[in-house]
Amino acid sequence: MNTNITPRFDLVGIVVSDMAATLAFYRRLGLEFPEGSEDQPHVEAALPGGLRIAFDTEETIRSFVESWEPPRGSGRIGLAFHCETPAGVDAAYEELTGAGYHGELKPWDAFWGQRYAAVQDPDGNGVDLFAPLPGPTA
Incomplete structure (x- = not known):
């Protein structure tokens, strides 16, 4: 090599x-x-x-x-999608859960400065939705 x-x-x-x-x-x-x-x-x-x-x-x-078998349990992989705006996080979460996908964590304003939510794909893999929260205005 x-x-x-x-x-x-x-x-x-x-x-x-x-x-x-x-x-x-x-x-x-x-x-x-x-x-x-x-x-x-x-x-x-x-x-x-x-x-x-x-x-x-x-x-x-x-x-x-x-001999491959699917792993047991959830949380094996996590993917994250940037939604541009906090409202985009809410809209994506509502669209996915409205279509029947499992909502793991409803949208909330996280202490690290993001609007944040989590859903699961059809195999139970975690998919995070996030967007930066507006900063303080001067």
């Missing part, structure tokens, strides 16, 4: 139990996937800044790791 080459973080991969349900959830958060992706075993989306997110079905993972 050439020691002058530094690996570059490029992709977040998530194993999903239902590709169609997962893509429907993340489309509501603004991610774009090609038409017909719901039936694919592996789907990717480009994220701002060049990072990518990829979803693989449980069957895809088992195709090369036969």
Whole structure:
């Protein structure tokens, strides 16, 4: 291995139990996937800044790791979506929970200066919604 080459973080991969349900959830958060992706075993989306997110079905993972089993419990991975404004956090939370997704934490003004909320994707992964709160006015 050439020691002058530094690996570059490029992709977040998530194993999903239902590709169609997962893509429907993340489309509501603004991610774009090609038409017909719901039936694919592996789907990717480009994220701002060049990072990518990829979803693989449980069957895809088992195709090369036969003994793979889904992890138990929640909180295995956390993703966060910047909503631009505090009202955007509220709107995204209401839209997602109104569509039937589990709301883990209702929007609130966090002590660290953000409007903050949390929902779960169809596999129970945590998805945070946040926006900076307005600063003090002089």
